[in-house]
Amino acid sequence: MPGSPRALSDVRITRSRPLLSPALLRDELPLPDESAQVVVRGRDDVTRILAGEDDRLLVVVGPCSIHDPEAGLEYARNLAAFVPEVAADLCVVMRVYFEKPRTTLGWKGLINDPDLDGSYNVNKGLRTARKVLLDVLATGLPAGCEFLDPIIPQYIADTVSWGAIGARTSESQVHRHLASGLSMPVGFKNSTGGDVQGAIDAIGAAAVSHVFTGVTEDGVAAILTTSGNPDCHVILRGGQTGPNYDASNVTDALGRLAKADLREHVVVDASHGNSGKDHLRQPVVAADVATQVAGGQRGIVGVMLESFLEPGRQNLVEGAADELRYGQSITDACMGWEPTVEVLRELAAGVRARRSVARTN
Numbered sequence: 001m002p003g004s005p006r007a008l009s010d011v012r013i014t015r016s017r018p019l020l021s022p023a024l025l026r027d028e029l030p031l032p033d034e035s036a037q038v039v040v041r042g043r044d045d046v047t048r049i050l051a052g053e054d055d056r057l058l059v060v061v062g063p064c065s066i067h068d069p070e071a072g073l074e075y076a077r078n079l080a081a082f083v084p085e086v087a088a089d090l091c092v093v094m095r096v097y098f099e100k101p102r103t104t105l106g107w108k109g110l111i112n113d114p115d116l117d118g119s120y121n122v123n124k125g126l127r128t129a130r131k132v133l134l135d136v137l138a139t140g141l142p143a144g145c146e147f148l149d150p151i152i153p154q155y156i157a158d159t160v161s162w163g164a165i166g167a168r169t170s171e172s173q174v175h176r177h178l179a180s181g182l183s184m185p186v187g188f189k190n191s192t193g194g195d196v197q198g199a200i201d202a203i204g205a206a207a208v209s210h211v212f213t214g215v216t217e218d219g220v221a222a223i224l225t226t227s228g229n230p231d232c233h234v235i236l237r238g239g240q241t242g243p244n245y246d247a248s249n250v251t252d253a254l255g256r257l258a259k260a261d262l263r264e265h266v267v268v269d270a271s272h273g274n275s276g277k278d279h280l281r282q283p284v285v286a287a288d289v290a291t292q293v294a295g296g297q298r299g300i301v302g303v304m305l306e307s308f309l310e311p312g313r314q315n316l317v318e319g320a321a322d323e324l325r326y327g328q329s330i331t332d333a334c335m336g337w338e339p340t341v342e343v344l345r346e347l348a349a350g351v352r353a354r355r356s357v358a359r360t361n
């Protein structure tokens with residue numbers, strides 16, 4: 001209408017709802033002392049592995065994403081019961097992922113849409129995610145998460161022992177800032193294109209202090225100053241140029257780290273670009289990594305595995321979440337439980353062989 005003022009802000013915001021504060025959620029679902037010790041022990045173990053003071057291999061293993069808390073917990077109980085068998089050789093952190101960065105579109109994880117139906121009950125998602133993390137910690141397992149939305153860590157980071165910045169965000173300044181202030185060791189993935197240098201640059205950037213805008217525990221906007229995170233590392237996850245888990249790609253990445261004056265170690269992700277998202281390839285990648293480790297490669301400090309109760313994946317059909325198969329991924333295909341146990345045993349054997357190589361040298 002002529003003369004009527006045209007809106008200039010929030011033109012494309014169609015709805016705004018209240019968000020619960022991190023402090024309120026932590027008050028509703030406090031971290032018990034015993035679980036806090038699990039978190040601290042997990043962080044310290046990973047820190048020592050990255051410093052070369054613990055010769056075990058970090059293994060981040062679990063579902064690609066948690067979509068059903070009950071199945072996620074059943075997985076956690078299985079894993080917690082198995083871990084003592086390999087604990088002398090592996091530092092096992094359960095992958096407990098709630099935020100999914102999508103290539104284009106798709107379900108963005110349990111925090112964003114906990115009812116899997118496009119209702120986006122984010123407050124419920126935050127509550128459910130924190131409850132799952134507390135339940136995982138109660139089994140005695142430390143937890144690892146990807147951090148995607150820069151506000152979310154205030155709700156859950158006190159429960160997390162290891163964090164990841166994904167392939168799609170390692171080059172993002174926002175995520176490097178975030179990592180510089182996170183309280184746990186953080187892995188940066190190489191890009192989906194396969195470039196490793198961006199992840200190496202990220203480690204250097206996240207290691208120092210930054211000043212940026214964020215939210216406090218009370219959910220209030222603030223100007224935050226970080227101290228820098230010295231416990232960041234690269235994750236080789238393969239990419240459009242092909243896999244990068246083999247000995248020559250590992251050596252190349254270690255050389256680049258040395259050139260950048262950074263600690264020479266990497267974590268290898270057996271999934272994603274390294275498996276071509278074929279869950280049956282993950283044991284092949286892990287076997288190659290176990291062989292490199294057994295041969296004395298100390299630059300490999302960890303492995304990531306996508307694993308769930310049932311092998312493979314299934315599509316989430318809108319409006320049909322009730323029909324999903326129990327214990328099977330709705331994002332990337334995962335190894336089933338039995339092959340996971342075999343892979344963990346093989347990695348543990350690789351570590352024992354590396355120790356004996358070190359003793360004879």
Ligand SMILES: O=C[C@H](O)[C@H](O)COP(=O)(O)O
Nearest residue numbers: 100101102103104106331332
């Ligand atoms: O691990 C999860 C996926 O690889 C990531 O979220 C991208 O998935 P998409 O390519 O199916 O969107």
Ligand SMILES: C=C(OP(=O)(O)O)C(=O)O
Nearest residue numbers: 101166167168189237272
């Ligand atoms: C999204 C993930 O991996 P990437 O960032 O390597 O694609 C993931 O591990 O869930």
